Amino acid sequence: MTALDNYVAPTSLEEAVEQLLELGEVTILAGGTDLMPQANAGRVKFKRTLMNIRRIPELRGIAREGDEIRIGALATISEIMAHPLVREHLPLLVSAGDHFASNQIRNAGTLGGNVCNASPAGDTLVPLMVLGASVELASMLDDKLYRRTMQLPEFFVGPGKTRLATAELLAAVRIPVPPQGFVARFHKFGTRPALDISAISIGVGGVLKNGVFSDVRVAFGAVAPTPVCGCATEEALEGKKLDAATIAAAAVAARDEVHPISDVRASDWYRKEMIHNMTKRILEDVSTTH
Amino acid sequence: MSQQLINLTLNGVPTKVSVPVDMSALEMIRNVTGLTGTKYGCGEGECGACTILLDGVSLNSCLLFAVECDGRQVTTIEGLASDPLGLRIEKAFVEAGAVQCGFCTPGMVVQARQLLQDNPHPTREEIQRGIEGNLCRCTGYVKIIDAIEAIAVGKES
Numbered sequence: 001m002t003a004l005d006n007y008v009a010p011t012s013l014e015e016a017v018e019q020l021l022e023l024g025e026v027t028i029l030a031g032g033t034d035l036m037p038q039a040n041a042g043r044v045k046f047k048r049t050l051m052n053i054r055r056i057p058e059l060r061g062i063a064r065e066g067d068e069i070r071i072g073a074l075a076t077i078s079e080i081m082a083h084p085l086v087r088e089h090l091p092l093l094v095s096a097g098d099h100f101a102s103n104q105i106r107n108a109g110t111l112g113g114n115v116c117n118a119s120p121a122g123d124t125l126v127p128l129m130v131l132g133a134s135v136e137l138a139s140m141l142d143d144k145l146y147r148r149t150m151q152l153p154e155f156f157v158g159p160g161k162t163r164l165a166t167a168e169l170l171a172a173v174r175i176p177v178p179p180q181g182f183v184a185r186f187h188k189f190g191t192r193p194a195l196d197i198s199a200i201s202i203g204v205g206g207v208l209k210n211g212v213f214s215d216v217r218v219a220f221g222a223v224a225p226t227p228v229c230g231c232a233t234e235e236a237l238e239g240k241k242l243d244a245a246t247i248a249a250a251a252v253a254a255r256d257e258v259h260p261i262s263d264v265r266a267s268d269w270y271r272k273e274m275i276h277n278m279t280k281r282i283l284e285d286v287s288t289t290h
Numbered sequence: 291m292s293q294q295l296i297n298l299t300l301n302g303v304p305t306k307v308s309v310p311v312d313m314s315a316l317e318m319i320r321n322v323t324g325l326t327g328t329k330y331g332c333g334e335g336e337c338g339a340c341t342i343l344l345d346g347v348s349l350n351s352c353l354l355f356a357v358e359c360d361g362r363q364v365t366t367i368e369g370l371a372s373d374p375l376g377l378r379i380e381k382a383f384v385e386a387g388a389v390q391c392g393f394c395t396p397g398m399v400v401q402a403r404q405l406l407q408d409n410p411h412p413t414r415e416e417i418q419r420g421i422e423g424n425l426c427r428c429t430g431y432v433k434i435i436d437a438i439e440a441i442a443v444g445k446e447s
């Protein structure tokens with residue numbers, strides 16, 4: 001592979017995707033909070049060109065578009081946590097940010113970087129899955145700016161691997177505005193925020209009406225190579241009254257559907273027990289809302 | 291490694307430097323522009339000794355690419371010497387005895403400034419959260435938190 005010998009800082013999305021296509025071998029730089037340490041440790045090799053995308057206005061901003069909230073790829077974790085639209089409609093993202101590293105990292109790290117880095121422990125990924133988010137991807141097609149969208153679970157392939165094509169970049173994350181009565185929780189289990197990679201995280205969301213839980217979404221982080229949907233757990237909950245029996249059944253479904261690894265942080269047995277107990281605790285918490 | 295010419299405003303002074311594309315802002319500040327107040331502790335975003343302000347927002351300069359400083363305002367601990375809030379924080383650190391070896395101090399002061407700018411009257415707990423990305427191996431944090439709290443509650447001597 002050729003060494004890094006070129007730097008570009010496009011000032012529009014169109015220019016960026018054009019350069020991506022022309023230059024071919026490009027490393028994309030946003031906040032750098034993943035890229036810099038990964039490069040220093042030799043885990044990532046720079047491609048020939050470093051493309052700084054932070055001069056592209058179309059990748060900034062948080063706005064409502066119809067029944068979706070569009071968060072630009074360059075929105076930092078701090079900007080997301082402080083934004084009125086997010087605070088009103090997507091408090092789950094605010095609580096995810098609460099668990100995220102330190103103030104300095106939240107000020108620099110972007111949502112696009114967190115999603116594209118595709119760590120199974122990435123803290124925005126489980127909440128985004130619970131919120132039914134999709135990614136907006138931009139590239140050049142027939143000399144024109146082309147955008148496609150993809151549901152988040154489909155986007156992740158493995159640790160650090162996504163379906164992003166070589167000449168494509170993530171422009172934004174789109175989140176449907178949750179319906180009335182939507183309740184959601186995110187829990188991450190680690191010891192100290194700034195130093196910790198989560199052993200496990202759980203997100204639960206759904207509409208709670210007269211004690212009945214519907215449109216349920218469950219997702220788990222750090223129990224598989226990618227964040228995963230808790231489909232069996234969803235099924236155990238969908239349309240049911242959120243009482244002790246339903247909660248107990250859902251916690252068992254959660255434990256049975258995850259297949260975590262054993263590593264230095266925790267054994268697979270411990271992780272499964274933790275998923276069971278934490279799913280139970282989160283659902284009890286949800287059931288007492290209102 | 292190819293070099294890139296960039297223009298930044300460093301502590302209020304327009305500055306032109308040539309940096310390798312993969313250089314960190316920390317390396318640029320210390321080794322290219324010669325301002326050594328900003329410290330290298332870990333190089334990995336864990337310790338906060340390298341905290342600076344970029345367009346008035348605090349971040350770890352060891353994780354920032356120097357090229358990203360092009361066209362932007364960079365403020366280091368040296369720059370806070372001409373900033374009223376920065377000066378108050380420095381004085382409060384001295385008064386509270388919040389400095390021992392002093393290695394973490396520049397990063398602590400810059401981050402304290404960010405905290406007090408976002409939230410002029412933080413509680414002790416909010417102060418702790420605000421500096422959780424800054425490690426200190428000497429003081430046990432109590433006097434650092436005391437110093438920031440003195441400003442928060444207007445009890446500076």
Ligand SMILES: Cc1cc2nc3c(=O)[nH]c(=O)nc-3n(C[C@H](O)[C@H](O)[C@H](O)COP(=O)(O)OP(=O)(O)OC[C@H]3O[C@@H](n4cnc5c(N)ncnc54)[C@H](O)[C@@H]3O)c2cc1C
Binds near residue numbers: 034108112113114
């Ligand atoms: C000390 C420390 C603590 C951390 N703690 C946490 C934590 O608690 N939780 C957590 O989830 N993460 C944590 N991180 C990881 C990191 O801060 C986040 O993943 C952050 O959101 C990355 O964003 P960035 O803008 O800095 O990404 P960058 O480093 O700029 O990019 C990350 C990757 O994504 C690619 N990329 C970035 N943007 C785009 C785009 N728009 N289109 C295509 N590709 C793109 C880059 O090429 C690169 O491969 C931590 C990191 C450090 C150093």
Ligand code: FES
Binds near residue numbers: 329332340351353
């Ligand atoms: S040197 Fe940058 S955080 Fe430690």
Ligand code: FES
Binds near residue numbers: 388389392428
């Ligand atoms: S005073 Fe020595 S590290 Fe803080």
